[in-house]
Amino acid sequence: MALIRNGFLAADGYSPVPADAPLPATGPLLLTLPQWQAWRTELIERGTPVGVRLASDEHPEALAADTNHLSLIALEFPSFRDGRAYSYARLLRDRFGYTGELRAVGDVLPDQLLYMQRVGFDAFEIDSNDPVADYEDAIGGFSVVYQPSGDERVPALRLRHG
Amino acid sequence: MTQVLTANRLDDGRVVFLTPTGDWSPDLNDACTVSDDDAAQELSAVGALAEAACTVIGPYLIEVLEDEGQLQAAAIREAIRAAGPTVQAGQF
């Protein structure tokens, strides 16, 4: 499994915490939603990097008040066919003002990367022999988009009129 | 019960049947027939390999009947798959 962040191969840096384990003393952590909710106050005080990984049935509204405290939110695709996380990503970016790393995890396929990137994901955990090439192929495949979607691409309906 | 293994060919999607030599033929009468569970499982295993090798899609066993030396699929769906549409398409 490789991690692509902003188009480059990257080291993860965040460690998950096993269920029932106590809060580790240090380090960037990737927590489940219940873990985050349990340790929230302590971690905010501590100020070390924290990420939360949301399952596909956990609505990111649960993190709406915490977006300033998190440097990573990972959204899970249990199957590439489950498209909920595309809307979650848009809500996190557009509605809840989240600006940190938004990572796609789970069944993440090269053919979905463009869609994911367009809704606000900037990091992808993919299983690939050549993840950077896959990423560049996917993202570079289209120079025209038809609709605004939370990314920086200007849709055709605006470009047409200056 | 006599069975044969059928699938659709990957490149053109055509209906094919597994032959005794391990090839795939569009003609049901070329199909390798089996009549016991072990042999049927062997056919399925060959099919799974062919699917993994991207030769065919979705192999499965179907029941066939023998009528005057000709094989005939038992279910109407499979009979139509083997013989093509029952309507004179494309004449209009």
Next chain:
Amino acid sequence: MYRYDEFDHQLVTERVEQFRKQVDRRLAGKLTEDQFKPLRLMNGLYLQLHAYMLRVNVPYGVLSARQLRKLADIARRYDRGYGHFTTRQNIQYNWVSLADTPDILADLATVEMNAMQSSGNCVRNITADPFAGRARDEIEDPRVWCELIRQYSILNPEFAYLPRKFKIAVTGAPNDRAAVGVHDIGLRMHHDADGRPGFEVLVGGGQGRTPVIGKTIRDWIEPEEILAYIEAILRVYNLHGRRDNLYKARIKILVNALGIDKFREMVDAEWEAIRGQGLTVPEAEQARIAQYFRPPAWASLRDIDAELELQATADPAFGAWLNSNVSAHKAPGYAIVSLSLKAPGREPGDLSADKMDAVATLADLYSLGELRVTHRQNLVLPDVRQADLKELFRELVSLELATPNIGLLTDMIACPGLDYCALANARSIPVAQDISRHFTAVDKLQEIGALSINISGCMNACGHHHVGNIGILGVDKKGKEFFQITLGGASDQNATLGDRLGPGLPQAEVPGAIEAIVDTYLAQRESEQETFLATYRRVGIDPFKTAVYGEEPVRRVA
């Protein structure tokens, strides 16, 4: 009609190249069928019983003669010389190969066509009134909005993996020829007191196993806000639609589960959050698209009713055709002509490449080079001079495209059924053929009047059987095909779902049963003006039941 600009061309070209690479990866064994399937589906490519099937979009049913010639060319070069027009106003080819598909898509792109999202769990081809921009009863041309929605939905990243497919239809006329009531979103255009247009939005209609007539979620949406409102609906559906059961995943199930009021509340909350932002349709873009749909250069003519009447008296066959296949045009002296793809014994909706070419020529000669595809699987020449009708009729007769049955009993919708479809339980086409051979007398058909028969080969209801005045559903009972009849369905502005008549019949008994139903109607109707549907709604199902199944049937069922 709409023409691609540089942006449209670029996007379609890039899409073809993307799919070419995906096909290469699939053929090279780098993608499994499971991974490839959604990719091919979103490019219109199915695997059916006998081969791959490619479904090509005809956006809101509008087609040029040049495009139809290309469709003919593709049918000859890559298929078996014919195509099939569908209830989404599209065309599908039944015998394409996977390896050829990228080339076919590249050919389509040369005439500004594509197959994007003609399948898959995404927003499908937007459908509309096939008479849009021409019908005399129209209050607003829906095509401008269809095109805006089409562009909004194409490759929309957020909604490429919805719980299930999503169908949108638009009508700008009070007489609904687009079946908006049985769509995930149905849009009806209205005028306000000042004559400005707006949309009534219906949601949660659909057919399939759980047929539902859509409910009005909003009486009025300003045109420039329609994309934002659609996005609000799509987002609520994407987040809350069921994904655990394929058969409960359509938006209608969500709307029914929540109730329309709760659903509206959720959509409104979403809409409030995104209103007035990037999805507000810029006036300049609306104007740009609208200019493509300006009325063509119609000549200044007068209606010639009296002359046509004389011609009809002299030639009753022409009169019958005029009666059923020609509709009122908004420009004086012009007419809308429907070409019936339902000649007796033919496969409903099929057309050979040679006839596509011939029809394209007629479109150039008689209809300013434009055509339409209807959701009832016929073609339309939208701009025919009334003075040319007689001559056009003669040409259409020689092409077997002048069967005077539009809107009548033999103008049947039929899905491909078990002859082609991997999902079907029974054949549809042979049933349609039997019925059309049984009812060939033109006088009798015209006497019966408006009557729709819709035939589906399985519960998925691609043949719209729930909303046929007479619906026929093919089922499989222990390996044998049977056909269940429903009565009283309608897909117009007063859409209703049909009621089941009784147990399924074998194929051979279907035409006789239809005849018994029709004879019961003729015996029961109060006047020649009372349609089958009106009579059915007045007298109920019992007399029809007795006619088909009763001890003393009106007519013996074979």
